[in-house]
Amino acid sequence: MKLTGAQILMEVLKEEGVDTIFGFPGGAVIDIYDELMKTDIRHILVRHEQGAVHAADGYARASGKVGVSLVTSGPGATNAVTGIATAYMDSIPLVVITGQVPTPLIGNDAFQEADIVGITRPCTKHNYLVKDIDKLARTIKEAFYIARTGRPGPVLIDIPKNVGSAVFEYKSLGEIRMDSYNPTYKPHKKQLKRVADLIKKAEKPVIFAGGGVILSKAAEELTHLARIGLIPVTTSLMGIGAFPGLDPLCLGMLGMHGTFRANMAVSDSDLLIGIGVRFDDRVTGKIDTFAPDADIVHIDIDPTSIRKNVPVAIPVVGDCKDTLAMINQILDKEKLADLDEKRRPWLDQIQHWKDTKPLAYKQSEVIKPQYVIEKLHEITKGEAIITTEVGQNQMWAAQFYHFAKPNCFITSGGLGTMGFGLPAAIGAQMAFPDQLVVDIAGDGSIQMNIQEMATAVQNKLPVKIVILNNRYLGMVRQWQDLFYDKRYAATDMTHAPDFVKLAEAYGAKGFRATKVEEVEDVLHAGLESSETVIMEFVVEREENVYPMVPAGASITEMLLV
């Protein structure tokens, strides 16, 4: 079958099961758009290319599928970079297709030329410039394969305009394999036996679960391990939802804004089992005093994560799901007798930490942001898909919306990209049209991709936006408050648009609560609407997120409420 490059692209996209693309057109991709129009693939026209990539990212995080976005050359491609870097830091499977100037013009500083392969080399799992039409089909197949296997990540394909219009004989490639890329899924059995022995021996074990558990769809296996081994579970920000948030064994989040009991338990543990985590500095605090008495077991599909930041007693390279299933199998066979009694002092100690220093805030006349999240949790019965912006809003969402399931907490963890939440919510809503999707936002962050309101309204996406409006770049202000003698340099955001009117201007609904008594009414009105909605909560201006471990301190050195 003789097809153009653009047609070949469509054939492979269909073969890869792509049903939704988020994008923005331009000269270099006009041929691709012309073909896309003729397919059944839905295209969501965003208002900024950063939004396209975040939306594809939100789609991928919610559904577990590969997210796809399509942008033009030059400024289209450079606008996409923040989205790509965001997905890269959180290991999210994306295929980003960029247009490029025709091959004879590459390197000539042609109109709308940018070396996007060079620019994105350090923030993609891999990237390609397709110079010949004969490589196109194979390259797209490889891109999807690389994006979704091993430790997932974004892959960029740069397609010059003349490659898109060239004609070539196309034949489906079916399943492909790559010689130089072979992620390790199955762990070494011998290592697992050692892990099982340590679990049986340990007096004070803790599981530390991360985004890898969610990416490998291993939440069930994780929960099983925690139950049979009676092991309390803490998570990283990215691991939230991997273990039921209200389970008695759940310790909540670890690290800079982790719970008191999680930070204490890890510091006191004699066995720490890291699963699909990378021991990021926001989690470990001062590395020399991190889990000082623990043997650390580290399970990850990416060998580079292991021994990068912390010394590891038992490294296990493998897929989280496969590995956990195999450990469970070993433990299931050997009856873990008397475990109840053996773990009792440890679980009692943890309960004591929980009772004495719970996550807390002081109620007041003005609306407390934590209260809004608690009410949101209550009204939605903890069943919404939550995306977040970045800052205090994100940490309060992590702390107070006790996520019960994986893939429901969608947040930019590694890069911490303000402006992520709204486009990500659009992506998640596209993946699950019938689910409630809420972006928990700050007044600063929401303005970074506010233009995507138009995308939501145009596509009749009933995305809900909860703005915790403190009229500050709150998280930065918090640091200035605590560590810079309250010198609030460049963090006052008093000048902001009227968010209710703004919602209306976009054709959405807007509600505002300024008093505590209005919170529930606004939430009900907003959440029950079938339209795109902004709910603005005018909250306590100088509320801080606690606990807080100052940068560089040990995680036991927490500032508390």
Added chain:
Amino acid sequence: MSENKHVVTMLVDNEPGVLSRIVGLFSGRGFNIESLCVAETIDPLISRITLVTRADMTILEQIEKQLNKLINVIKVRELAKDESVQREMALICVKAAPEHRAEILRIVDIFRCKVVDVASEHYTIEITGDEGKLAAILNLLKPMGIKKIARTGIIALLREPK
């Protein structure tokens, strides 16, 4: 931990951009490169890169793992001195004052290297050897005045079983 010199050898896809991925990895992660040598192997689709880095054992482990993670890198390994043949070539342009010429030629003879260019005031010497040999000849030639020098950096191959 001490930062020792390590020779790392790897096979990579022979395509544009691959070297930039490797060099970018080193600069982006703050790894060090002392020398780097790239050329095609017998298979024109594959190149061999020999790289010398200074790192402690933890960093070296990271370097090897991170290189392995690059899609275009096929195989990576460190080559210890005693299990590999390591060579470097240098072209040394040395000042050849009339009273030094005999001495230079004697040195060239002792080191079994050759003079590959003779100019009115300079000799250019080509020498191949391990690090020690190159250091030794440079030491001897220095007093006569080394005008310029070009070194390839180390290339190395694993020794086959005897």
